[in-house]
Amino acid sequence: MLIRSRAGGDLTGAFPEIVAAAADLPDDTALDGELVVWENDQLAFERLQQRRHRRAGAAAQTAAQWPAHFVAFDLLRLGTDWTGQPYRERRRVLEELFTGQRLQPPWTLCPATTDPQQAAEWLQWSSVGMEGLVFKRLDQNYVPGWRGWRKYRSRHSTEAAIGAVTGTLATPTTALLGRFDATGQLQYVGRTTVLNAAARQSLARELQPGRPGHPWTGWTFSAGWGAQQVLQVRLVEPVIVAEVAVDVSLDASGRWRHPVRFMRVRTDLVPSEIPLFGEER
Known part of the structure; x- marks a missing residue:
């Protein structure tokens, strides 16, 4: 199990509860997503920042105090490399992974839709600290180190x-x-x-x-x-x-x-x- 930040830093030791939950995933699985911490029914980014530098006993203590969830955005590997496949296929397999493995928290599947009305409703979730929406092309493959999607902030x-x-x-x-x-x-x-x-x-x-x-x-x-x-x-x-x-x-x-x-x-x-x-x- 390896957890890396966007910049490539090793965060594995800081999130022992995610490492433990990795036993629920098949071997040779790689997911793209985001770690989040909830506090008082809101996303608490500062708690996540505080946790990222903790290790060993301190990491276990903060994991109990401010447990993290991994919100999965995309599938990179599942036995084989999926990055060359269009997003619609990667999303299908990612959903099958969650249902087939019966994944529970701390694993969370990021919702996705092609319905503009549903997307507009999600933009009303500002009270929990959700920043906005990310738009991806259904026919787009995954290119590491390059973002070909657009982010809309509320x-x-x-x-x-x-x-x-x-x-x-x-x-x-x-x-x-x-x-x-x-x-x-x-x-x-x-x-x-x-x-x-x-x-x-x-x-x-x-x-x-x-x-x-x-x-x-x-x-x-x-x-x-x-x-x-x-x-x-x-x-x-x-x-x-x-x-x-x-x-x-x-x-x-x-x-x-x-x-x-x-x-x-x-x-x-x-x-x-x-x-x-x-x-x-």
């Missing part, structure tokens, strides 16, 4: 307050966003993608340097999930509201997992009028 617009920026106040590069919680504390919810020239100019006209006692004083912010790099940020007064385009990927704390896209400054809103931290929107 997105919507919402608002957050700007609490800090990277770059300078005159030429901000990205904006760090926050929302107030029920106690009135400003909580970090995510960061924008790199701002374009127009967005930088509009923000530069509005940003004010953070005063002493800023709620994020002494905080550190990383460049992304699993990144060791610490961002150099400049605190600003959290009085500017930004409208942003976000996908539905949230961690267990309610933060946006992916960078969001800045749309505009909402001069008609104040931070007390935007959703509270942790609210679904």
